[in-house]
Amino acid sequence: MAANDSLALPRPASAGAAPEHGGKAQRHWRPGLHHAAWLLAWPVPLALLLAWYVAARFAWIPPQVLPAPDAVWHTLAELYQSGELQANLAVSALRVAGGFALGLAGGLALGVAMGLSPGFRDYVYPTFKAFSQVPVLGWLPLLMLLVGIDEALKIILIAKASLVPIALNTYKGIQNVPTRYIEVARVLKFTRWQLLSRVVFPAAAAPVWNGIRYGLTHAWLALVVVELLASSEGLGYMIVYGRQLFQLDMVIAAVIVVGAVGFALDKLLALAERAVLRWRKPGL
């Protein structure tokens, strides 16, 4: 690349638009560039993989500390074939689903109540704020004493992790509905229910959805933590178990699965977002 291109000043695409969209549009127009970008993504991971392989192959690093990539691959395949991987994945997925459903329901209810009723907000919001200041991990020892280390602990922690961002974003989203929308609704003599279903909720949809995305990300993070600390099954447990036996191939395999699931969840939500918020058309 020419020297004067290397400090890539975001080029004056369309001035106001988000830069990423500019980039994407350009790729569509010039298929060659798209190809180049795709090819350029590979040297770094391949080099890392090669370095890892060479280091393991010539035993520069003992396999207890860094197993070879093919060993990790074998372990992954074995875990899959024996069904162990699927079983643990299912346990983890069930926990996230349960905890997230609880957090979603609670967070939406709390957020809507705080957003719609100033009285409720005045009484509850400060306590909610104080409660959310303590991170999930801060509650962990307290909850372990109170409910033990069974399934309830995991569900409660995951629910808490997803509840806070969902409630906060729902509350702010409803509060930030522009007053003029509500004035229009008054002029049109909307009933209270019409006002909620046709004005307030649609106007707050984007921030609420954002909260839900954060909520799911946090739920996944909390699941891994709680499974690492107190569990006898699940993906996090596989990591701990492998670590205890000094089977790093198993640890790395499980870490890869954890990353892949996180990635899949994120992509799934992005897809759902396009479907859910499709009606939002840009301007006139």
Added chain:
Amino acid sequence: MADAITTPTTRSASARAVRMPRALRGWVLPVALIVLWWAAVRFGWSTSPLLVPVSKVWATAVQQVRSGALFVALSASLWRDLAGFALGASVGLVFGTALGLSRLFEQLFGPTFHTIKQISLFAWIPLISVWFGLGDTAKVVFLSLAAFFPVVLNTFEGIRGVPADLLEVARVLKYSRWQVLLRVVLPSASPSIFAGIHLALIYAWLATLGAEYMLVSGKGIGNTMTDGRENFWMDLVIFGVIVVGLVGFTLNWIASRIESRLLAWRGRSVAAF
């Protein structure tokens, strides 16, 4: 929920209808909870040893402060937190700036970065414990990882979001590349960069606790809570929860103050002419 919608008019109307002064309303729930707690102990609703009296938590707090145990644990935790944060945030700043400025660099390293980012933060701990042991090195490495990701992402997005017209002005003024970076790109991206640093501070504190739970060695507020849990000292655990919340709150507050101080020029810039 009787008067449903938050418009200024209904809000003030409902405020008038209820007697309780607004400033005091926030205290009702916490006070009620503490009274309930006190009553549960006083009237013996539960015989569980976990139901410790409020006064015992207070006594533990006083004892922890007086004996200096709190100071030792807190300073160890905070030192780690800030060391890891400083390391991760500064590396993240450089890496994020490079990603933002150079398309080639982004095409080379961006996909790898975005893939690695997907791995849940705490899943790194078992690997880090093998590679770096259980001591402070491992904890600082983990904390810097926690701070690294949000700083990179926000720096990158901030730089890519620099409006094209600003860059055109810089071109018209024939700024050198260095001047463009220092006078246009970084100032324009600074709100996003600070947002990333702020986020990193929060993540680093969360990660400090996680590191202290999982890499059990030495002192720290997380270790204090683990001790409390293992010995069924509920008073110590509750005290720990409160301290953790207060520290998180204080870090957050300091970051907001610094942020608004450093970004104050943005509000003034137009008025200054």
